[in-house]
Amino acid sequence: MARWLLAALLCWPMLAAAQAPITMISPFPNPGGGSGRVFAEALGRELGHPVVLLQREGAAGLVGMRALAGAAPDGLTIAYTAMTPLVVQPHLVRDLGYRPEAVPAICNVAENMLGLMVRTDSPFRSLADVVAAARQRPVTYGTAGTNSLPHLGMQRVQAATGTDLTHVPHRGDPLAVTETYAGRIDLAAVSVAAGAAMVANGDLRIIAMLGRARHPEYPAVPTLVEQGVEVVQQSFAGLYAPPGTPQALLDRYEAACRRAADDPGYRRSAQVSGVVVTVMGGRELTALVTEERARAGDAIRAMGVQPQ
Numbered sequence: 001m002a003r004w005l006l007a008a009l010l011c012w013p014m015l016a017a018a019q020a021p022i023t024m025i026s027p028f029p030n031p032g033g034g035s036g037r038v039f040a041e042a043l044g045r046e047l048g049h050p051v052v053l054l055q056r057e058g059a060a061g062l063v064g065m066r067a068l069a070g071a072a073p074d075g076l077t078i079a080y081t082a083m084t085p086l087v088v089q090p091h092l093v094r095d096l097g098y099r100p101e102a103v104p105a106i107c108n109v110a111e112n113m114l115g116l117m118v119r120t121d122s123p124f125r126s127l128a129d130v131v132a133a134a135r136q137r138p139v140t141y142g143t144a145g146t147n148s149l150p151h152l153g154m155q156r157v158q159a160a161t162g163t164d165l166t167h168v169p170h171r172g173d174p175l176a177v178t179e180t181y182a183g184r185i186d187l188a189a190v191s192v193a194a195g196a197a198m199v200a201n202g203d204l205r206i207i208a209m210l211g212r213a214r215h216p217e218y219p220a221v222p223t224l225v226e227q228g229v230e231v232v233q234q235s236f237a238g239l240y241a242p243p244g245t246p247q248a249l250l251d252r253y254e255a256a257c258r259r260a261a262d263d264p265g266y267r268r269s270a271q272v273s274g275v276v277v278t279v280m281g282g283r284e285l286t287a288l289v290t291e292e293r294a295r296a297g298d299a300i301r302a303m304g305v306q307p308q
Contacts, residue, residue: 021050023071024239025079027064029057029172034193035269036080039109042263046256053080060145061085062096069098073245078253082112082237087292088147091300094307104245105289107257108238108280110270112191114150114210115221116141117180120202124187127157127208127227133186134163140185142168142176150189152299153210153233159302160229180204191235192218196274210234216276234292236278238285254282 024040037053044051056064065085071077086100118124124133133139143150146169158165168185170176173194180188181203188195192215198204199218209215209223210233224231239257241250260266261279270277280288 020076021052022047022075023077024051024053025056025064025068025077025081026053027056027058027061027079027081027085029055035110035266035273035275038266038269039080039260039263042260042266043256045263046259047253060089060148062089062093065103066097068240068242069103071242073242073249075241075245075249075253077242078106079240080109080237081240082149082235083289083292084149086240086289087296088149088152088300090293091297092147092305092307098243100293101290102243104241104243104250105282105285106239106241106250106253107261107282108236108278108285108288109257109261110237111211111276111278112193112235112237113215113274113276114153114189114233114235115192115195115206115215115218116208116210117177117188117190117195117199117204117206118186119181119183120205122186122205124207126222127161127224127229130165130187130207131161131163134165138166139163139187140166140168142170142179142185142188142190144173144176144190145169145171147300147305149233149235149296150191150210152296153231154189155299155303156231156233157224157229160231177204191274193274196272215274217271217274236280236285236288237275238280250282 026036040051040053056067061081061084068079090100124130130139141154173190176188176190177195179185181198195204206218206221208227209221212232214221214223258279261277267277
């Protein structure tokens, strides 16, 4: 097996030319706010071989990551995914079908910055307004689902502010955004990319960012920390390979990934989608995922949730 992989690596250009296109699995719909396909095309140009995006959705990313884990470590299958299957799901599912620490990171491509969104006519102008209202009446917020990264972030907000907000889980960020605009919930804790179009149309406002920094497209919107609440919830999306992929192949992919992230077409697409291009190498991404997995575990245990 080892000799076969070495031969495949040494003959990569000939192997790639003779095989089907490289498959880039997406465990979630609308990867990168819609810029995932543009990135796949840019990566294909850098590798000199077409990359085809394949949707393998389901079970909060488990379906796609199990497909990645079962693929041959020959460089012909990779995944472009948010951190959830590697950070959150290990604390919720006993039999993942893969070991998260064994899934090698190639490079990070984007940050799906998270924000709190309200209707334009909402009285909420800041997190302080939300907290004050929650002490007077029930305040509802929507997310992409129970134990999603925004949900964990809002659990931390409640713990830090001593408030009790009513969580309304949805099947994906877009529905939470729609329900907020319709006035059926007070606010949405979602990826900025999911509501960028409605913010641009003047239908929604962003009142806080959950990450470490302000969103470059919305520089007037402060973070939670800047609003006096020491909570940070990040969400990154990057490339991963099947367990057992040789380091030389990972290095080749990382170099191509870095160049593809600088592609003008991809950067334009990411900007329009509300996604922030954030490039990290495999080692840095691995360290980040490991840290975020530990943080997610603390939050989930604090909620009293046990793996099923």
